[in-house]
Amino acid sequence: MARSDITIRAEGLTKRFGNLVAVDDVSFTVRQGEVFGLLGPNGAGKSTTIRMLCGILKPTAGYAEIAGINVVKTPEQVKRTIGYMSQRFGLYDDLTVRENILFYARLYIGNWKKAAERANEVMEKLELHSYANTTAGQLSGGWRQRLALACAITHKPPVLFLDEPTAGVDPLSRRMFWDILYDMAAEGVTLFVTTHYMEEAERCDTIGFLWHGKLAALGSPEKIKKTSIPAGVYTIKGVSPAEVVNTLKGLPFVAETSQYGSEVHVITNIPEDVTHKIREQLMAMGLNQARVAPSVPSIEDVFMYISHEKANNIKQNE
Ligand SMILES: Nc1ncnc2c1ncn2[C@@H]1O[C@H](COP(=O)(O)OP(=O)(O)OP(=O)(O)O)[C@@H](O)[C@H]1O
Ligand SMILES: [Mg+2]
Incomplete structure (x- = not known):
């Protein structure tokens, strides 16, 4: 595989919290436009892995690279390349849908006019327009999830990390959400998703299965099943x-x-x-x-x- 195909690379990635090894010597690669699903029971180390790949958490050992950027050495540099939808979504409940998106767009884009244009574009793309003036706190689970995705993609990141984006969301909304993810992957966005839903795991190109911080299985759903x-x-x-x-x-x-x-x-x-x-x-x-x-x-x-x-x-x- 050509090196340039690889968008995410983890080599021996390890994180210790005191005596606990939350992520233990994990290695994998993700190609551009691939949908990679990280599975594993509660506490297996999924969120910790994502946080290290996003440059939010410094690994105890190992190497991580996103689109050629060394995340361990220069975590700041990766911020514009990635979008991150955290497990708790990070929305402002008292702000409206438009205000939430604008907040993130301005943060990333800087130029207010361009940020406003992009906010409209994202609302259009995710069909959030009819909720533009609704506060985030009033949204149902499925729409909150969409808003969180909208906020994560204001700067058009080529790599997107989604930590349990569909937790607690009804099956129809989950399916629609996955359709959006597939469209993005088809456009070349690399997606790194954690999930506890097995039918979602089946829809990933590659699955990694974490168990107590260790990568216990890695491969396509077909290969893993076989x-x-x-x-x-x-x-x-x-x-x-x-x-x-x-x-x-x-x-x-x-x-x-x-x-x-x-x-x-x-x-x-x-x-x-x-x-x-x-x-x-x-x-x-x-x-x-x-x-x-x-x-x-x-x-x-x-x-x-x-x-x-x-x-x-x-x-x-x-
Ligand atoms: N900041 C921290 N300090 C100490 N321990 C932590 C910290 N963050 C995570 N842990 C521990 O590391 C382990 C892995 O946590 P992590 O949140 O990565 O798991 P997870 O796979 O995302 O679980 P879940 O499915 O519940 O979201 C857990 O035992 C957790 O308690
Ligand atoms: Mg987690």
Whole structure:
């Protein structure tokens, strides 16, 4: 890959807070126009990683580069290149939509006339015009999210960091928000997003999965699904999911059971096909109607598996 294709580069990025290693030796690259999704449980180190990449937080060790700028050495220089939508959005609730956008536009652009023009442009782009005179505090979750995005892009940054931009937002607004993100990526903007929504993770070009500060998986959703679970994943339908979970949970070859509506996903810890073993166990409990089939893991299965395996490894080493 040509070096110029790479917009974000992290090498051995590490952040310690006292004894806690919040981000532990993390390395990855993101190409221009790519949508990169950083996943991981609460406290995994996602926001800390973003803050280091944005030059807000100085890494304890390692290197970070945005569009050729060394963020560790010259964090100030990166400010004009990036937009940052923080996890708490950073809006002024008592200011109107237009005033919030103007505030950021003036901060970044300086020239008031140009800032006002750009504020109008951004409101147009994100369809915020009808709310221009509404205070931010009165907006619903979906519109607050749009306003936060508007504020983050007033200076047309080529790289955009979005920390849980869709948390608590309804599915339709989330979908519309992702459509906007895709349009931006198609225009060449590089997007770095954190999310707890697995269907959003599926829509990223590349996913990084953080676990206790370490990058436990990295690659396209397809690659991660194919390679992260060395054992098998099975779907069980046709019988009470609660009874299936009760029957299979705790069996030596079962790593994880999760209920999805009327079906159950089972992740094993051995590579051999255990379809018949699962069927036997269920039949022994009278669940004769169960339909058991090997299946392709979802990103959520991978998330569960990695968390389970890592937690087990820690237990074993204690
Ligand atoms: N300024 C700080 N001082 C001390 N510890 C911190 C600080 N910031 C973060 N941490 C700790 O670092 C770890 C990683 O936090 P971080 O906010 O990066 O996680 P996260 O993956 O963004 O979690 P969430 O999904 O809840 O947003 C946590 O244990 C957190 O308590
Ligand atoms: Mg966070």
